[in-house]
Amino acid sequence: MNLKKIYKYGSPPNFYRFAMKLEPWCLSLGLFLTAIGSIGGLFIAPKDYQMGDAFRIIYFHVPSAYLSMSAYAAMGIASIIGIVWRSNVAFAVAKSIAPFGALMTAVALITGMLWGKPMWGTAWVWDARLTSEFILLLLYFGYIALHATIKEQKRADRAASLLAILGIVNLPIIHYSVVWWNTLHQASTISKLDSPSIVGEMLWPLLLMIIGYMIFFIGVICRGGSAEVLMREKRSNWVKEV
Amino acid sequence: MSIFDMGDYNFYVWSSVFVSMLALFLSYFDAKKKHKDATSTIRNMNKPK
Numbered sequence: 001m002n003l004k005k006i007y008k009y010g011s012p013p014n015f016y017r018f019a020m021k022l023e024p025w026c027l028s029l030g031l032f033l034t035a036i037g038s039i040g041g042l043f044i045a046p047k048d049y050q051m052g053d054a055f056r057i058i059y060f061h062v063p064s065a066y067l068s069m070s071a072y073a074a075m076g077i078a079s080i081i082g083i084v085w086r087s088n089v090a091f092a093v094a095k096s097i098a099p100f101g102a103l104m105t106a107v108a109l110i111t112g113m114l115w116g117k118p119m120w121g122t123a124w125v126w127d128a129r130l131t132s133e134f135i136l137l138l139l140y141f142g143y144i145a146l147h148a149t150i151k152e153q154k155r156a157d158r159a160a161s162l163l164a165i166l167g168i169v170n171l172p173i174i175h176y177s178v179v180w181w182n183t184l185h186q187a188s189t190i191s192k193l194d195s196p197s198i199v200g201e202m203l204w205p206l207l208l209m210i211i212g213y214m215i216f217f218i219g220v221i222c223r224g225g226s227a228e229v230l231m232r233e234k235r236s237n238w239v240k241e242v
Numbered sequence: 243m244s245i246f247d248m249g250d251y252n253f254y255v256w257s258s259v260f261v262s263m264l265a266l267f268l269s270y271f272d273a274k275k276k277h278k279d280a281t282s283t284i285r286n287m288n289k290p291k
Contacts, residue, residue, distance in 0.1 A: 060261075114257050223274060224272075227279070228280075
């Protein structure tokens, strides 16, 4: 790919125009896929022979858990780009991802508790998967708090980005926690792409939900990121034309 | 039997649906509000005095 094209979107006006064009497409496609996935998961997929209808919670738990980690990875990558290339757009994108990622992590934990209560008999245990996901939530809170407490924009960007980059180490720990330790949380279901431990009739709504959530996330970040870019560039001439 | 009936797990399943959908909509409206606030700040800044 032509690197010049990538650099082009590092400029605030180009990023803003591109994000505002992309946003409605991502939101509509994301919501459409999520709606189809929800209908498939709640009403079409067969009951699990052991868990009954309670298994349907995975159609909301798994996409939010995937998104909590993907959002953090995106925030970490944006922070690296911001620090290495001193890109204001990358810092703005990283900052706009943080509240959304925190919300998705909270949803993953809450829906996990709603699944754990009837299935495990308890809503919470300090096992490796749950604890590492909880640490992810704390990392998001730390990023948001650090950004809010430092008044000077550039220092706040750098400090929060360093925290985001350090926190990337938690992502493989979350993913492999069920392999490395004996956990109450079940092992991976669909990440074994060659042989997923879930039947096709149950799998397709889950995949639609995951893709739908991801596309919706891109749409929200387009809107939130452009708002952040506008605020940072409020004294620039191009902003007056917006 | 209604298709909305999840048996013993009604509360758990529908609470998960509610929490997830609420989070998606809140995140979108939060981003939209931030954008609206940013544009109105800029418009106020550029108002002729």
